[in-house]
Amino acid sequence: MKKSSFYLKIVVAVFFVPQLLLAQMSSKQIDSLISLTMDKFQVAGSAVAVVKDGKIIYEKGFGVKSKATNEPVDEYTNFAIASNSKAFTTTALALLVEEGKLDWNDRVIDHIPEFKMYNSYVTENFIIADLLTHRSGMGLGVGDLMFFPDGSDFTMKDLLNNFQYFKSVSPFRTQFDYDNLLYLVAGELIARTSGMSWEDFIQKRIFEPLGMDHSYPALDYVKNKDNLASPHNNDKGDFKVLPDYKEMINGAAGGIYANVHDLSQWMLVHLNHGTYGKDLENTLFSPSSQETMWTIHTVMRANKNPRYQSHFSGYGLGWGLQDELGNMVVSHTG
Incomplete structure (x- = not known):
């Protein structure tokens, strides 16, 4: 296993693209693949970001926020990221x-x-x-x-x-x-x-330090709903816009609304073992905490599909963990 290689993926739309493939593609190839995938799975809108070597190297919106308005998705469009909130x-x-x-x-x-x-x-x-x-x-x-x-x-x-x-x-x-x-x-x-609500803790202790200025822990916290992606139901290509869902107890299982620009900062702080800032001069959490979160606590069946060459799979603390093609993959769907 290539211990020096690590990939982190966060899924904010209704489909995902293998992150190992994205790392080897040009911007035009990514554009083409995302468009093809959206057409195949009949997705109204999505947003994708790629980070490498501590920088955002690609971020782009595709499709529309709502089939009712046909306004385009951009890198600041907020999606309900659901279980990525965990x-x-x-x-x-x-x-x-x-x-x-x-x-x-x-x-x-x-x-x-x-x-x-x-x-x-x-x-x-x-x-x-x-x-x-x-x-x-x-x-x-x-x-x-x-x-x-x-x-x-x-x-x-x-x-x-x-x-x-x-x-x-x-x-x-x-x-x-x-x-x-x-x-x-x-x-x-x-x-x-x-002494704070879950929502306020996430906002003040995570979003604000990381500069995730356009992300929100719950729908009621969203300041500008003009750039909010609507949920859709798709029945044989006929899209229907659905009402937004409001968390009634707390959002700890799936309440966050975020965009790929801000989520890139979230990826980077994890890839940098809890540090952030221009020169990584700030610390959000320690490498020890990251190791705990990225250690398998519950074993799962490895993916048997030979294309992934996977040998193990499990769940850490809020993250899915597995190997693909000799690389460690830390991920979650939403």
């Missing part, structure tokens, strides 16, 4: 861990006493890292209807009370089953520990 939540927790306010191995009940899982053993042994790694024993997408779609009136109090009624589908910490609810608990943990 890595912001884990990074926020890393900041609190570095400040000595939390430890990844702290029991959740020591910070949120009313947290109660499906049996007493799991409740008493559930640690902060378990909130983030999809190994709780609960099933895929458990409880999502408590906060999605719009119309739910469940509160965090309801959420914390209802975990005890979900049945386990696998033994604790033995199987990957993706969930969102436990990330909402992580957002509550950030709020209780910091």
